[in-house]
Each structure stands twice: as C-alpha cells, then as structure tokens.
Amino acid sequence: MTAVLHTSDPVLTAFADDVGTDGPVAIEGARTRWSLGGPLDDSARILTAPTGVVEYTPEEMIVTVRAGTTVADLHSELATKGQWTALPERGGTVGGAVAVGQNDFRRPARGEVRTSVLQVRYVSAEGRIVSGGGPTVKNVSGFDIPRLITGSLGTLGCIAEVILRTNPIPAIERWFASDDTDPFAVHAALLAPGAILWDGTTTTVQLVGHGVDVDADVTVLTSHGSFVEVEPPEAPSGERWSLAPADLPAVPELGIGPFVAEVGVGIVHAATPQVREPLDPGVRLIHERMKNEFDPAGRLNPGRVVGAH
Amino acid sequence: MSLIERLRSTLPGGPPAPSGDPLLDELRVALSPDRVKVDGAQRSLLGKDASVFDGGNSGPICYPTSTDEVAAIMRIAEAHGRAVVPRGAGTGLAGGAIPLGGPVVIAVTKMNKILEIDEENGVAWVEPGVINLDLTRHLQPLGYHFAPDPSSQQVCTIGGNVANNSGGPHCLAYGVTNAHVAALEIVTAEGEIVMLGGLDAEPDGYDLRGVFVGSEGTLGITTKIAVTLTRNRPAVRTLLLSFESTRDAANTVSGVVAAGIVPAAMEVMDQRITQAVENYVNAGYPTDAGAVLLAEVDGPEAGIDIDAERIRDIGLENNATDVRFAQDDAERAALWKGRKTAFGAVAQIAPDYYLHDTVVPRSKLADVLDEIYAIADRHDVLVMNVFHAGDGNLHPLLIFDGREPGVLDRIHAAGGDIITASLDAGGVLSGEHGIGVEKQKYMDRLFTDDDLDHQNRLRRAFDPVCRANPGKVLPMGHSCADIQHLRSVPAEVWG
Ligand SMILES: Cc1cc2nc3c(=O)[nH]c(=O)nc-3n(C[C@H](O)[C@H](O)[C@H](O)COP(=O)(O)OP(=O)(O)OC[C@H]3O[C@@H](n4cnc5c(N)ncnc54)[C@H](O)[C@@H]3O)c2cc1C
Numbered sequence: 001m002t003a004v005l006h007t008s009d010p011v012l013t014a015f016a017d018d019v020g021t022d023g024p025v026a027i028e029g030a031r032t033r034w035s036l037g038g039p040l041d042d043s044a045r046i047l048t049a050p051t052g053v054v055e056y057t058p059e060e061m062i063v064t065v066r067a068g069t070t071v072a073d074l075h076s077e078l079a080t081k082g083q084w085t086a087l088p089e090r091g092g093t094v095g096g097a098v099a100v101g102q103n104d105f106r107r108p109a110r111g112e113v114r115t116s117v118l119q120v121r122y123v124s125a126e127g128r129i130v131s132g133g134g135p136t137v138k139n140v141s142g143f144d145i146p147r148l149i150t151g152s153l154g155t156l157g158c159i160a161e162v163i164l165r166t167n168p169i170p171a172i173e174r175w176f177a178s179d180d181t182d183p184f185a186v187h188a189a190l191l192a193p194g195a196i197l198w199d200g201t202t203t204t205v206q207l208v209g210h211g212v213d214v215d216a217d218v219t220v221l222t223s224h225g226s227f228v229e230v231e232p233p234e235a236p237s238g239e240r241w242s243l244a245p246a247d248l249p250a251v252p253e254l255g256i257g258p259f260v261a262e263v264g265v266g267i268v269h270a271a272t273p274q275v276r277e278p279l280d281p282g283v284r285l286i287h288e289r290m291k292n293e294f295d296p297a298g299r300l301n302p303g304r305v306v307g308a309h
Numbered sequence: 310m311s312l313i314e315r316l317r318s319t320l321p322g323g324p325p326a327p328s329g330d331p332l333l334d335e336l337r338v339a340l341s342p343d344r345v346k347v348d349g350a351q352r353s354l355l356g357k358d359a360s361v362f363d364g365g366n367s368g369p370i371c372y373p374t375s376t377d378e379v380a381a382i383m384r385i386a387e388a389h390g391r392a393v394v395p396r397g398a399g400t401g402l403a404g405g406a407i408p409l410g411g412p413v414v415i416a417v418t419k420m421n422k423i424l425e426i427d428e429e430n431g432v433a434w435v436e437p438g439v440i441n442l443d444l445t446r447h448l449q450p451l452g453y454h455f456a457p458d459p460s461s462q463q464v465c466t467i468g469g470n471v472a473n474n475s476g477g478p479h480c481l482a483y484g485v486t487n488a489h490v491a492a493l494e495i496v497t498a499e500g501e502i503v504m505l506g507g508l509d510a511e512p513d514g515y516d517l518r519g520v521f522v523g524s525e526g527t528l529g530i531t532t533k534i535a536v537t538l539t540r541n542r543p544a545v546r547t548l549l550l551s552f553e554s555t556r557d558a559a560n561t562v563s564g565v566v567a568a569g570i571v572p573a574a575m576e577v578m579d580q581r582i583t584q585a586v587e588n589y590v591n592a593g594y595p596t597d598a599g600a601v602l603l604a605e606v607d608g609p610e611a612g613i614d615i616d617a618e619r620i621r622d623i624g625l626e627n628n629a630t631d632v633r634f635a636q637d638d639a640e641r642a643a644l645w646k647g648r649k650t651a652f653g654a655v656a657q658i659a660p661d662y663y664l665h666d667t668v669v670p671r672s673k674l675a676d677v678l679d680e681i682y683a684i685a686d687r688h689d690v691l692v693m694n695v696f697h698a699g700d701g702n703l704h705p706l707l708i709f710d711g712r713e714p715g716v717l718d719r720i721h722a723a724g725g726d727i728i729t730a731s732l733d734a735g736g737v738l739s740g741e742h743g744i745g746v747e748k749q750k751y752m753d754r755l756f757t758d759d760d761l762d763h764q765n766r767l768r769r770a771f772d773p774v775c776r777a778n779p780g781k782v783l784p785m786g787h788s789c790a791d792i793q794h795l796r797s798v799p800a801e802v803w804g
Pocket residue numbers: 358359394395396397398399400401402404405406417437458459460461464465466467468469470471472473474475476477478525526527529530531532652741742778
C-alpha cells in the first residue's frame with residue numbers, strides 16, 4: 001500500500017539525488033533576498049530547485065508548482081484563469097518566496113503566504129523527499145509541516161514543490177492618493193481595502209472588489225480627504241520593519257528617514273534596517289532543537305540562521 | 310527545603326493534610342486542594358470526550374487559574390515522570406482529550422477570562438477556557454466577532470479550537486482557527502512559559518505559532534491567546550437551494566467555487582438530516598427535497614446581490630428545484646439554528662452517532678457522497694450527510710443504537726471504508742476534528758514513513774520526552790517515546 005502523499009516524480013527524485021546525503025548545501029532562487037539570515041558559508045554547494053507548474057486546477061483553486069519556478073511565470077499561467085496566489089511578485093522564485101515567507105505589500109488583498117501553502121515537499125538533510133500538509137483547502141491531518149517550512153529560509157529542508165491556494169483576481173482594482181488624510185481613520189472606515197500605504201504625508205489606498213463596491217468605497221474615501229485616482233504604485237523596496245499596527249502612527253518620530261508603512265498590517269519599508277530584539281530564550285531553545293532535529297549535521301543553508309540578529 | 314516544603318511554607322491557611330501520594334500533595338499545594346480532583350466520578354467523566362472511543366484513565370485532575378499554576382503543574386508532573394493532558398470542554402470528536410496512561414489532566418475551564426480587546430492591533434487576548442460563543446457575544450457590540458464558528462460553539466473553548474485548528478460553516482471565506490491567531494502563550498511540558506508569534510506583522514523566527522495550532526495538545530498547553538478580530542459584515546444574503554439529489558447540490562458547490570466566488574458559507578444537508586432537523590426545530594427546511602444547500606454571502610451592501618444571484622443561477626443550472634432568499638434576520642437565524650442543531654436532531658432517531666470528518670477535492674464531492682451511501686448500505690448502517698461543502702469537508706454521520714450487539718464493529722468498518730474512499734479521491738484524513746486516537750492508524754495511508762518521522766521531529770523540538778498528551782496523533786512506532794512512556798506507569802498508579 002502506497003501512501004497518498006508518496007511521490008515518484010523523477011524530477012523530484014533527481015533533485016533529492018543532487019542534494020544528496022552529506023556536505024553543506026544551499027538552494028538559490030533568484031537571489032532577490034539572498035542576504036537574509038546572514039552570509040552563506042563558503043563551503044556550501046549551490047543548487048537550484050526544479051521548475052514547472054505540475055498541475056493547475058482552477059476549479060479547485062489550487063496549483064502544484066515546483067520550487068524553482070519564478071513567481072512571475074506561475075502568475076502568468078494563473079492569470080489565464082483569472083487567478084493568482086498570495087506570493088509577492090518581486091522577481092523571485094516560488095521556493096524562495098515560501099522559504100522567506102514575506103507577504104506582498106497588498107497583503108489584505110492578496111492574503112498571507114503562510115496560509116496559502118497547503119502542501120510542501122522538500123528534500124531533507126538525509127536526502128529524502130518529505131511531504132507535509134495535503135492537497136485540500138482544509139486539513140488538520142497531523143502536524144503542520146507547511147507552516148514550519150514557510151519562512152524557514154531553507155534551514156530545515158530544500159523546498160522542491162508546493163501546492164498553493166489560488167485566489168480570484170478581483171474584478172476591479174483602483175488606487176487613490178491623498179495628502180490631507182489621516183490614514184488610520186481611513187483604515188477604520190473602510191471594510192476591506194486592498195492596501196493602505198502611508199509615507200508620513202501621502203496616503204495611497206487600493207480598493208478592490210465589484211465595481212459597485214469600489215464606487216461605494218470611493219465615496220467613503222472622499223469624505224475623509226481630497227483623493228485623486230493614481231496609477232498602481234511600485235512595490236516599496238528597502239529594509240523591512242515588522243511592527244504592530246498600533247505602532248505605525250509613531251513611525252515618523254523614529255527618525256528612520258523616508259518610509260512606506262502598510263497601515264493595518266504593520267510592515268514598514270525604510271532605508272535603515274530595524275534593530276530587532278533577540279528571540280526570547282524559550283523560543284530560541286525550540287528553534288535550536290528544531291534545527292537539530294531536522295538538520296543535525298548543519299548541512300542545510302549553513303551560516304544562515306532564522307530569527308538571529 | 311524540598312519543593313513541596315517550600316510551597317507549603319508559603320500557604321496562608323497552612324498546608325493541606327497529606328494524602329500519602331506525593332504527586333497529589335504537591336499539586337494541591339501548588340493550586341489549592343479543591344482544585345485538584347481525584348474522586349472516581351470526576352475521573353470517569355474526564356476519562357472521555359465527545360468521541361465514541363472508550364474512556365482512558367486519568368490521574369489527578371487540575372483546575373489551574375493562572376499560567377504560573379499551569380507551569381507549576383507541568384514541573385510537578387515532570388518531577389514525578391507523569392504525562393499531562395490539556396483539556397478544554399471535552400467536545401473533541403477524535404479522542405484528543407482522552408487521558409492515556411494515568412496522566413495529570415489540566416482542565417483549563419477556570420481560565421476563562423477575556424483579558425483585553427486591543428482594537429488598534431485588531432486582536433483580543435483571551436484565556437484558553439473562554440467559550441467560543443461567549444467571545445463572539447462579547448465582541449459583537451464592538452463591531453467584531455471571532456470567525457471560527459464550530460457547531461459546538463456554545464460549549465467548546467478557544468484553547469480547544471486552537472489545539473484542533475477548528476473550523477465552522479463560516480470558515481470558508483475567512484479561514485479556520487489558524488488564520489485567526491496572532492500570538493500564543495504556551496507552557497511546555499518542561500514548565501517553560503513561552504510566547505509564540507506576536508502582534509507585529511511578521512514575527513521573527515520559525516512560525517511556531519502556526520505549528521502549535523492544530524497540534525492537539527501534544528506540544529504543550531496554551532494559556533493565553535491573541536485571536537484576531539473579524540469585522541462584522543454590513544450586509545448578508547442567505548440562500549436556501551433545494552435539489553432532488555445530493556449530487557446536484559454538490560455539483561452546484563463545485564460550480565460556485567469554479568466561478569471564482571468565495572461565499573461566506575456553503576453547507577449541504579441531505580434529505581434524512583433535513584427531515585430530522587425539521588422535526589426537531591422547525592427551521593423552515595423543505596422535507597421533500599433530496600438535499601439542500603445553505604449558502605451565505607456577506608460584504609458591503611453595494612455588491613452583495615451580485616454574488617448571491619450568481620449562486621442562485623449556478624444552482625438553477627444544476628437543477629435546483631427551489632431557491633429561497635432569507636427575507637430577514639429571523640429567517641436567517643432559523644435556518645442557521647437548523648444547521649447547527651443537526652447533531653442534536655439525530656438523537657430522536659437513534660441514541661448514538663459517530664460523526665466522521667474527511668476532506669475531498671470539491672469536484673469529487675458528488676462521487677464520494679454516492680460512495681458513502683453505498684458503504685453505509687454495505688455495512689447495514691444508517692448514514693446522514695451534513696457538511697461544509699464549500700471546502701470539501703465531509704461529515705458523514707453514522708447513526709446507531711450502541712446497545713445493539715456488534716453494531717460498533719459495523720460502524721467502525723463503515724468508517725474505515727469512508728476514510729479509504731476519501732483518500733482514494735485525493736482527500737485527507739481530517740478537516741477539523743484532528744487525528745487524536747481516532748485516525749492514528751490511518752496516518753500511514755496518507756503519509757510515508759519519512760513524512761511521519763519529520764512530524765515526530767517537529768513534535769520532539771517542543772517536547773523531547775513526549776510528555777504532552779502522549780499516544781495521540783502519530784501512529785504507534787512513530788510517536789517517539791510514547792509507548793515506553795505509557796507502559797512505564799505502573800498499573801496501580803492512578804487509573
Ligand atoms: C455536536 C458537536 C459539533 C461539533 N462541531 C464542530 C465543528 O463544526 N467544527 C469543528 O471544528 N469541530 C466541531 N466539533 C469538535 C469540537 O467541538 C472542537 O474540536 C473543539 O474545538 C474542541 O474544543 P474543546 O474545548 O471541547 O476541547 P477538548 O475536547 O477538551 O480538547 C480537544 C483537544 O485539544 C487539546 N486542548 C484543549 N485545550 C487545550 C489547551 N488550552 N492547550 C493545548 N491543548 C488543548 C486537548 O488535549 C485535545 O487534544 C464538534 C463537536 C461536537 C460534540
């Protein structure tokens with residue numbers, strides 16, 4: 001009897017052989033977030049993950065895709081059926097986006113990366129193909145390996161393939177900007193904005209949904225300030241601060257230079273890096289044990305540490 | 310001074326009388342004598358949960374009122390080499406809260422305070438014993454609710470929801486519990502108090518919060534939870550679609566999903582359960598329909614009818630014999646009351662039921678349902694179907710009278726076939742009830758040995774000696790020291 005999640009896909013098996021069973025190894029995506037977690041040890045052999053959309057079932061709203069596929073390629077295929085995923089389009093690969101776990105700057109509209117990974121297959125430190133989660137949109141069968149792998153920066157396993165939840169691209173997407181508005185009042189007033197960005201002066205709001213809903217939201221916006229319709233903004237770049245939503249009004253006082261804050265979410269994009277607190281000792285202990293359980297010899301992505309500052 | 314002497318010396322009313330059992334004495338000093346129970350009635354009551362499985366043997370049952378007390382219990386249990394089992398309301402259906410091997414049971418029902426509503430950060434901090442519906446009732450006037458709404462929401466606890474990653478009819482659009490937890494304070498089996506996740510947008514480190522949700526009490530106990538607040542929707546439309554067959558209802562569900570609509574809820578009930586519900590609460594369901602689909606959309610008023618009308622049209626394309634829109638809140642509430650009391654309603658038909666829980670791809674719903682009826686016939690048991698159709702989450706309800714000799718064997722055989730049919734259709738073992746003791750033996754049908762080994766490693770990172778809720782989730786042979794551990798408890802010790 002073969003387990004349902006068993007795979008004999010030769011492409012994945014070949015990747016597992018590449019990873020092998022010993023020696024330091026790291027997977028490169030498009031190197032858009034290559035420096036996260038610290039410098040990679042020189043000793044590491046650098047591999048790339050397999051590519052390709054394996055199966056796309058738009059009517060189930062799921063897609064099986066290999067980790068080396070670029071997010072752009074994935075999304076251009078999904079767009080043919082009016083869908084996309086929560087993965088941010090920043091020039092990177094699917095595996096990289098999952099390993100990093102950071103969300104798109106329009107998180108309310110796009111959803112969270114961590115809730116969109118339904119199943120993951122990775123090559124373990126022992127060179128074995130391991131699967132976690134499952135192909136359905138709802139699942140509590142055993143421990144949540146997809147959650148663990150998402151955001152683990154390749155330190156627990158080499159991501160080979162994922163099943164992602166897809167979402168319909170909203171019928172209408174429009175952007176509005178205003179220089180005389182309180183972004184937090186706008187956030188409180190709108191039911192489900194796609195994104196609210198604020199740079200200390202300008203509030204830029206994405207409205208999504210049915211045309212009539214967007215029209216109704218425009219009326220709400222104009223009651224808060226003088227909004228004009230604008231082109232969709234570029235994704236903010238630079239360093240990424242993770243704050244609580246209630247911390248955002250005080251960001252201008254932090255003296256961190258130009259910034260773009262994601263109102264209601266808590267991410268701030270700025271030129272200077274955030275000085276993060278070290279992990280709480282109790283959390284660090286679980287981290288160390290986790291790494292030790294999954295990669296006792298420390299061969300996966302050596303030099304990189306998740307949550308180390 | 311020993312721990313027990315030190316603890317005793319600080320007690321205002323003097324030490325409780327020694328019982329002769331050091332474990333019990335220490336627990337009584339750490340809590341208070343009246344919050345550590347060992348009487349037979351309590352132990353037999355808390356030996357079971359809402360599942361059909363035989364009760365286990367509990368050791369002392371503790372009712373802590375604070376995180377520090379939970380940590381003290383953990384350390385005392387560890388010093389005595391005893392396992393611990395977290396427990397909420399005991400409504401779990403997979404046997405997750407059944408104590409195996411005489412563990413110390415930690416019932417969190419007295420930790421039931423809503424600690425803080427933090428609107429700016431969009432969260433509420435609650436203790437684990439808060440009842441799901443109590444939280445939503447508390448939030449409603451402020452314009453919010455807690456999105457997961459299991460049918461058991463009048464009694465189940467938020468801690469239990471976290472442990473089982475529980476869902477409910479309205480989790481289709483909003484997601485199950487895991488999407489609604491920002492941070493968790495936990496106490497590990499070693500007695501460490503640890504905060505997982507956080508209120509900031511992307512907390513550092515591995516997503517241990519996400520990993521803890523759904524871990525069924527095996528990674529420790531949660532003592533404080535930051536749940537996210539979901540805004541109440543300004544407009545709601547509720548539709549009741551009637552069909553001649555469950556197949557047509559299921560095809561409608563697949564059609565709605567395929568059309569890119571994500572309704573707030575899509576629940577299907579077959580004719581048998583609809584009739585039982587109608588007899589029970591008079592909710593206004595048609596008793597002559599082969600199946601009904603209860604669908605709900607919510608959102609801003611302006612566009613609300615667009616999706617509602619598309620759902621109606623997809624229903625009509627799939628042979629709906631009638632489509633009714635709830636005219637007011639009273640009618641909507643009656644329909645939902647019917648749906649949520651479905652399990653109570655079957656009590657009129659037979660005294661016992663076994664509620665199954667599997668998930669299949671939505672396009673396979675109709676085929677798997679047909680197969681489930683055939684399986685029930687084959688094993689000569691009565692099955693009713695009421696389920697979260699929108700996410701493919703089947704809930705076949707096997708109805709029986711436990712006094713009939715041999716009936717449980719047939720029930721379990723039918724259940725096994727239903728699981729097999731779901732897996733064969735590309736599904737998974739559980740959508741919201743968890744694995745517990747119910748589905749351990751099926752885990753290797755879904756996962757390979759390597760997969761299970763990695764789940765076990767994840768578990769050991771939290772609890773290296775497997776003292777939190779041993780004997781659950783992972784099948785025997787995979788659950789680290791579970792088996793030795795359970796065997797190491799001498800028979801004469803509690804239970
Ligand atoms: C009639 C009926 C209808 C139901 N409908 C639904 C439904 O629609 N959707 C659904 O998802 N479920 C449903 N359930 C199942 C059940 O109600 C849920 O699983 C619920 O979340 C369990 O909560 P509880 O407080 O009763 O937990 P318990 O049964 O006491 O415990 C369940 C598991 O959680 C662990 N646990 C409890 N508290 C903690 C804690 N603080 N920290 C760590 N672990 C803990 C226990 O060890 C156990 O493994 C239903 C049950 C019944 C009887």
